[in-house]
Amino acid sequence: MNEKIALIEAGGTKFIVGVGDASRQIHARTRIDTARPEETIPAAIDWLRQQGGNYAAVGIASFGPLDLDPASPTWGHITRTTKPHWSDADIAGPFAGAFGCPVAIDTDVNGAALAEWMWGAGHGTGSTLYLTIGTGVGGGAVVGGRLIYGVSHPEMGHIRIPRHPADTGFAGHCPFHGDCLEGLVAGPSIKARWGASLSELPVDHIGHEIVAWYLAQAAATFQAILEPARVILGGGVMGTPGLIERIRAEASAASNGYFAGVPQEIIVPPALGENTGLLGALALAKRGCRQLSLLDR
Ligand code: ZN
Numbered sequence: 001m002n003e004k005i006a007l008i009e010a011g012g013t014k015f016i017v018g019v020g021d022a023s024r025q026i027h028a029r030t031r032i033d034t035a036r037p038e039e040t041i042p043a044a045i046d047w048l049r050q051q052g053g054n055y056a057a058v059g060i061a062s063f064g065p066l067d068l069d070p071a072s073p074t075w076g077h078i079t080r081t082t083k084p085h086w087s088d089a090d091i092a093g094p095f096a097g098a099f100g101c102p103v104a105i106d107t108d109v110n111g112a113a114l115a116e117w118m119w120g121a122g123h124g125t126g127s128t129l130y131l132t133i134g135t136g137v138g139g140g141a142v143v144g145g146r147l148i149y150g151v152s153h154p155e156m157g158h159i160r161i162p163r164h165p166a167d168t169g170f171a172g173h174c175p176f177h178g179d180c181l182e183g184l185v186a187g188p189s190i191k192a193r194w195g196a197s198l199s200e201l202p203v204d205h206i207g208h209e210i211v212a213w214y215l216a217q218a219a220a221t222f223q224a225i226l227e228p229a230r231v232i233l234g235g236g237v238m239g240t241p242g243l244i245e246r247i248r249a250e251a252s253a254a255s256n257g258y259f260a261g262v263p264q265e266i267i268v269p270p271a272l273g274e275n276t277g278l279l280g281a282l283a284l285a286k287r288g289c290r291q292l293s294l295l296d297r
Contacts, residue, residue, distance in 0.1 A: 003056035005285050006048045009277030010062035017044045018278045019051045037089040045098045058095045058103040059285025061111030076105045104288030107153050111280025113140030120271035125229035134235035137182035157182040161217040164210045185214050199240040216250030223259040234270040
């Protein structure tokens with residue numbers, strides 16, 4: 001039960017690599033800057049070998065988009081990304097080859113959603129949606145104990161939402177859609193509009209009102225689709241003091257009492273703190289191994 005599990009939180013700017021076990025202990029961790037795949041992935045493998053190797057499983061929570069079709073010849077690869085050098089990169093294959101054990105891979109937000117449902121702010125609920133608002137915007141949802149998928153993982157950051165009346169002059173920052181949710185509230189879109197991060201803007205700057213309003217529209221949209229027991233909002237932008245309270249207030253106005261529950265209980269911050277990424281990788285590894293009956297739940 002306490003066999004070692006290799007954990008990788010693969011991000012666009014850094015890889016956090018760790019060693020954990022099925023009881024949720026993280027025994028060691030390191031940070032590797034994300035360079036080219038042919039540099040970063042071998043560096044992660046070398047570090048994991050230095051920790052003794054012999055892993056029961058590998059869990060990878062990665063930036064995406066990812067090919068997650070188990071029947072696809074490019075399963076575990078990044079697909080098309082705006083990050084230079086990483087389109088079509090094989091993330092899962094090198095770890096499987098290096099350690100000869102099962103490899104579970106999914107998006108970082110699906111990993112975080114699963115971990116927050118298993119152990120964090122969504123624990124004990126039947127349905128949890130996790131949304132991260134940082135360099136990009138992404139989301140995942142657990143319903144009835146399972147992450148939801150269509151033909152691929154969800155792309156919740158790219159929904160369309162109404163424009164704030166005081167924000168109509170901005171074209172949006174998403175390279176694919178312009179003013180989708182990510183194009184309006186991710187960190188780069190805030191910098192592009194107002195020249196600073198949200199937390200750097202004065203508390204009375206209208207940016208706070210606009211970003212909270214957009215995220216409230218998004219929360220109300222996801223409530224309309226899923227009626228999740230929790231909408232967990234994480235990521236760097238959510239570190240802005242007072243933002244979650246503004247979102248709850250705007251969400252109350254947007255939903256007009258129509259949805260189940262009250263925003264104060266449903267819209268919550270993550271509970272797993274800085275370990276969310278590695279615990280996401282661990283949750284994915286445990287889920288993968290449970291499907292293969294390799295580790296105890
Ligand atoms: Zn988009």
